[in-house]
Amino acid sequence: MAVDYTKYLRMDKMPLYWCPGCGDGIVLKCYLEAIDELGWGKDDCAMVSGIGCAARVTGYVDFHTLHTIHGRAIAVAAGIKMSHPDKHVFVFGGDGDIVHIGGNHLLHACRRNVDVTVVLINNWIYGMTGGQHSCTTPPGAKASTAPRGTFEPTIDVCQMAIGAGAGYVARGFAGDPTRLKKLIKEGLEYKGFSLIDVFSPCPINFGRRNKLGDPAKLLEHMKSFLVSSAKAKRMSEEELKGKFVMGVLHKDTEKPELTASYKGLIEKAQASDEYWAKYVKGTLTEDDKDKITREELKKLYPYDVETPLKEWKKL
Amino acid sequence: MGRIAFLNANAAVAEAALVAGLGFYAGYPITPSSEVPERLSKIMPEKGLPFMMMEDEIASINACVGATASGVKAMTCTSGPGYSLKQEALGMACMLEVPLVVVNVMRGGPSTGLPTRPSQQDVMQARWGTHGDHPIIALSPCNAQEAVFETIRAFNLAEKYRQPVVLLTDGSLSHLHTKIYIPDPEEVEVVDRAQPDVDPDNYYPYEYNYEVPPLAKWWADDGKSYRYHLSSLIHDKTGFPTVNPKYTQWLLERMHKKISNHLDEILKYEYYKMDDAETCIIAYGSTAEAARVAIDQAREEGIKVGMFRPLTLWPSPEEQIRDIASKVKNVIVAEMNLGQYLLEVERVVGGKAAVYGVNQAAGVLIRPSQIYDKIKNPSKRVEIGLTEEELKRFGGGE
Structure with missing residues (x-):
């Protein structure tokens, strides 16, 4: 049955502001289908984004949404998740936002395995600012800051995330929405950090400069870089050079999730007999509160316990 | 009745933050501020509260912005170089109008400067560190005892005015141990952010007819869920971006007026x-x-x-x-x-x-x-x- 997307979208914010042929809408659709299949309520969902075209998703989805500064969405999301471990927290962002300027936060969210799902819309370019090359622009491709083609190598963000210890890492393609939805859904369900790297076309700012202005042509071009994980298994290292593997690349069901680990730490701390632990349990005795009497204190210190507070209140 | 303790101003700030209702801490190690996270790392789990050491100064203030935007009192602590790194997100907190306490234990600068030595060189940065026409509140206690009270006041002002508050101490003050009194929350005023009296459907985070619009907790205490959008872009009452000059000017002026109209309450002096x-x-x-x-x-x-x-x-x-x-x-x-x-x-x-x-x-x-x-x-x-x-x-x- 078709999904009623309007249920999850702020329809008064339509039409979407993305360019014709942009992949962002396809990825958003796949993501909403996955949410719908999971039956998660809007009230339990929070989404954070940074800056960029993909980051505008927070304006459209009818969740608790936070549109923050460039590159920091994952750090913000970690703060939300740690404060509300029972809620679902997501991040949407582009390659410039998540991988390039925000790379450090991505690495450490992977390591912590905090239960946040990151949908990375990887269009190989800084779209919003006018087509400057990013850390994912293929070598030799033209960009507004690389009129003769880029001279920098790129990064395989999925391999980086796996190396950093992410629990779930997958790569999808905007040209294959059926599989993309499944990958996102599996990432959402995963208890831990999940990254879904989605190759998605930017015909206006990447395509046109590289004679790929036709969205269908650009999708074909992007596809030529991708191989399925099944096919990749049969390929040699030499053959895989310059290719990006699609599908679920890594899933660690053993690695503890961060908020669960922290819960364990809380239990350990509260089992102690220290002041605040007793305070929380309500088992403080008079002795805990004040080991020195006020009279003794007056002799030890030029002013008694009430004076500083009183004096400060007067200021 | 509260407690008497022999503490330096760093530990005093940590204890006071808990009295004020601290609900989330994220930080990054930097001299001479270390005793703040060290003390909190012990106490916060005992209180069942999240404490995080982040990958950098930027991440720590951003995590705090996430926590406070969702409805929890948050604090981060740093010194000069870290304070420089936090500036962009501090500006975001001003723009989103979320309560936040940022402690800067001032050390000698510029740059790495004098990590273990005191200074008061970040006074102008406290005012104008982040870009754009933003309001700010900065407090400066003169001893560990006053640091306790001023930390509580920093939280209260932050909550009341939806405004980041900078607490400036220094490398000397923060390491001088003195006997101090840590009051119970009942002995001092503890302010929590105002909550809306309208249903989630009729709620706007920057409602026009308020000087300081109530900031709804995403998951309110009564079980209601307030879904809304906050953006670091210039926004109208709904929280969604606008470039309309009328609302742009309105927003910036209100952000300043909410401070300048309440100097009686914000200013403290001797x-x-x-x-x-x-x-x-x-x-x-x-x-x-x-x-x-x-x-x-x-x-x-x-x-x-x-x-x-x-x-x-x-x-x-x-x-x-x-x-x-x-x-x-x-x-x-x-x-x-x-x-x-x-x-x-x-x-x-x-x-x-x-x-x-x-x-x-x-x-x-x-x-x-x-x-x-x-x-x-x-x-x-x-x-x-x-x-x-x-x-x-x-x-x-x-």
């Missing part, structure tokens, strides 16, 4: 022996304690000198300083920098009194004797108040 004073020392933080000693000494000799000590540095107590300038002959600003608050005082005084500075950025506290000398002879430059013998102990320079 007059010390000012009744008949002909010379006024303006000092804050650790330096104020040295000024107090110098004033007592000068008073014994019959010199009419007093002190005006702002606890709230920003917004600056303009009216009070102007009033002092009309009554005294000389104003002397003593601070551990090359003359930052001095600029603000000069601006406010506007030539009505002579303004002098005791400015030392040497990584050591200003001594009472230096301020005393300045009181006696205001136009004479103040030299580093250390003997050759004392300087030798620091090593280097040869």
Whole structure:
């Protein structure tokens, strides 16, 4: 049955502001289908984004949404998740936002395995600012800051995330929405950090400069870089050079999730007999509160316990 | 009744934050602020509260913004270099209008500077560190006991005005152990952010008819869920971006007015022996304690000198300083920098009194004797108040 997307979208914010042929809408659709299949309520969902075209998703989805500064969405999301471990927290962002300027936060969210799902819309370019090359622009491709083609190598963000210890890492393609939805859904369900790297076309700012202005042509071009994980298994290292593997690349069901680990730490701390632990349990005795009497204190210190507070209140 | 403890100002700030209702801490290690996270890392799990050491200074303030936007009181703590790194997100907190407390234990700068030594060189950065026309509140306690109260006040002001508050201590104050009193929450006022009296459907995070619109907790205490959008872009009442000049101007003006219209409540200051004073020392933080000693000494000799000590540095107590300038002959600003608050005082005084500075950025506290000398002879430059013998102990320079 078709999904009623309007249920999850702020329809008064339509039409979407993305360019014709942009992949962002396809990825958003796949993501909403996955949410719908999971039956998660809007009230339990929070989404954070940074800056960029993909980051505008927070304006459209009818969740608790936070549109923050460039590159920091994952750090913000970690703060939300740690404060509300029972809620679902997501991040949407582009390659410039998540991988390039925000790379450090991505690495450490992977390591912590905090239960946040990151949908990375990887269009190989800084779209919003006018087509400057990013850390994912293929070598030799033209960009507004690389009129003769880029001279920098790129990064395989999925391999980086796996190396950093992410629990779930997958790569999808905007040209294959059926599989993309499944990958996102599996990432959402995963208890831990999940990254879904989605190759998605930017015909206006990447395509046109590289004679790929036709969205269908650009999708074909992007596809030529991708191989399925099944096919990749049969390929040699030499053959895989310059290719990006699609599908679920890594899933660690053993690695503890961060908020669960922290819960364990809380239990350990509260089992102690220290002041605040007793305070929380309500088992403080008079002795805990004040080991020195006020009279003794007056002799030890030029002013008694009430004076500083009183004096400060007067200021 | 609260507790008596023997603590430095860093630990005092940590304890006070818990009294004020701290619900989330994220930080990054930096000297000389370390005792704040160290103490909290022990206590917060006992209280069942999240404590995080993040990958960098930027991540730590951003995590705090996430926590506070969702409805939890948050704090981060740092020193000079870390404070520089936090500036962009501090501006975001101003723009989103979320309560936040940022502690800056000032050390000698610029750059890596003097990691273990005190300064007051971040006073102007506290005002203008982040880009754009933003309002800010900055507080400066003068001892560990006052750091307890001012930390609580920082949280209260942050919650009341939906505004990041900067707490400025320094490397000396933060490591000086003294006996302090930590009050119970019942003994002091603890303010929580105002909650909307409308249903989620009719709620706007920047409602026009408020000076400080209520900031709904995403998951309210009564079980309601307030879904709305906050953006670091210029926004209208709904929280969604706009470039409409009318709403842009409205937003920035309201953000400033919510502070400037409530100076009575935000400003805190002390007059010390000012009744008949002909010379006024303006000092804050650790330096104020040295000024107090110098004033007592000068008073014994019959010199009419007093002190005006702002606890709230920003917004600056303009009216009070102007009033002092009309009554005294000389104003002397003593601070551990090359003359930052001095600029603000000069601006406010506007030539009505002579303004002098005791400015030392040497990584050591200003001594009472230096301020005393300045009181006696205001136009004479103040030299580093250390003997050759004392300087030798620091090593280097040869």
